[in-house]
Amino acid sequence: MHAVRLHAFxxxxxxVHEKTEDPVPGPGQVRIAVAAAGVHLLDTAIREGHQGPLPALPDLPTVPGREVAGTVESLGEGTDPGWLGKRVVAHLGNAPGGYAELAVTDAARLHEIPDGLDATAAVAMIGTGRTTMGILQFTALGPESVVLVPAxxxxxxxxxxxxxxNAGATVVGLAGGPAKAAAVAANGADLAVDYNLPDWPEQVRTFLGERRATVVFDSVGGEPGRAAVDLLGPGGQHLVFGWSSGGLHEGGPLTFTEEELAARGITSEGVLGPAMLGRVGGDNPVRVLETRALAExxxxxxxxxxxxxxxSEAAEAHRALERRGTMGKVVLEP
Known part of the structure; x- marks a missing residue:
């Protein structure tokens, strides 16, 4: 098979896109003919040698990527034969191997792709979608909500x-550059603003009038994130799930002291990891979120x-993601 391999951080x-040996499924595993492989910002940090939230960096050489969708074409010993030939999607967990024509994973990680959903949409929802569903547990949105979405x-x-x-909220979407702002408007935001413009907070204030934001979904941090929080009204929520303005492995999320939060009358909360999974509960909260995302x-x-x-252009995909030259979920197609 052909795969993208990393020989040095x-x-x-x-x-490097190169020919390598086909992976062999072990007991309880399947081999997937990959139709789509997800690319995550975390992949770029790992490629540079930053471990991030993973328990350890992968041994080299490695095939990056932890999200795949495609068709089961081979089974390991003891695997349910009903999976053979099924269209499936899976998050590989901490084990890499997604940037390839063939990928191996445990059958327990598989979801059958619903009818009418293509592989690229499925692979977007298995990672990005499940995180979205987890974030949304931290707030209740309705017609009275005024939602601010950086990135x-x-x-x-x-x-x-x-x-x-869909919940009837008023939505303000922020994005870097006119093309991205236009895409946000086309996606249904009531107001789409280019946060590269120095007066963007005033644009939002003018649009909202006497209203204030009730929720900020912040994956950006830095100055854009702080300016977004300044638009929150009393009782507002600042929900943090990233800090891309400083790079994934640099800086950290936007934080406030208890005194600052009390003075503003708002809350600020990190929503990833144990905080998210604890809200889901159950024996396999990650799978619950994946199932919800695919159903949506x-x-x-x-x-x-x-x-x-x-x-074959995985390197360019990484470069584009790092310079913020992409829109939506980045997906590789063999």
């Missing part, structure tokens, strides 16, 4: 805008935006 150029042209941002609109997409209530690259 470093720049995107270190990702509204990104994979999660696109879904948050759609969900908030299958029903047409959430439609992920996808930015496609050929598998």
């Amino acid at each position: 470093g720049p995107a150029e270190n990702l 509204a042209a990104g994979g999660i941002g696109t879904l948050l805008v759609q969900y908030a609109r 997409a299958a029903a047409g209530r959430l439609v992920p935006a996808v930015h496609r690259f050929p598998l």
